[in-house]
Amino acid sequence: MSDPKIELLNDGFFRLDGGAMFGIVPKPLWSKLCPPDDLNRIPLRAGALLIGTPDATVLVDAGFGTKLTERQKEIYAFQNSELEKELAERNIAPEAVTHVVLTHLHIDHAGGCTRIADDERPVPVFPNAEYLVQAQEWEAACSRHPLTRGSYAPEDFMPLKERGQLTLLDGDRDIGHGIALIRTGGHSPGHQIVVVEAERRTAVFFGDLVPTSHHLRLPYVMAYDAFPLDVVLKKDAWIQKALTESWQVFLQHDPEVVSGTLHRDGKTVVLVPEKNR
């Protein structure tokens, strides 16, 4: 069996508050790594992973998509969604996508799951895909908790259920083609990461467990993390695994680095980039 083709697609760039992205880390430290703009925001990428095998086309996360209001675009400094264009450039029609794995259901990951149809109702962007979400994440997204409700938009995911395209997972799941979904929690109740085992080497997509290369430092967790202590422990375990086994690491929110391998540099672990874009 030939190895899957794995590539990071870019739905676009956006900005979030630098303090929120680095949690307890003081600004004099993080601002050296990521200089903020005059609204204290730092640049980020809304990335999605494309995994192509001979008989499956798998997308992991779908970016912000096309439903943001002008006001939201201004807040996030997000321009236009590029995901469908990125797929078209690779000759992939939305109809050809077989699986959409959601690391979690926050709007910068699940927004691109649906679009507004001619009758002004949200419908799935990928009409033939099975959308895979952890059941705990689904419950969290539907619970409208006062702290997290602003991170979820029901129109991103309710249409998936209505159209019968939703599969809820209860823990880790092997979806074939060497692709394993692993529930980590931490960032959100049902956050999952994706490990792709191939003959040549294993790849990992960390989702929001490690959003940028700066978050490889263990205490660099986000104020958005629902369970920061869990993030640190899970991050430590998976970073160690990726380091010792020389996995290819994909980071979805890093505005510069797309992928690389981990190396030890004294006490810290750093990413040696393979591709910048």
Ligand SMILES: [Zn+2]
């Ligand atoms: Zn995110």
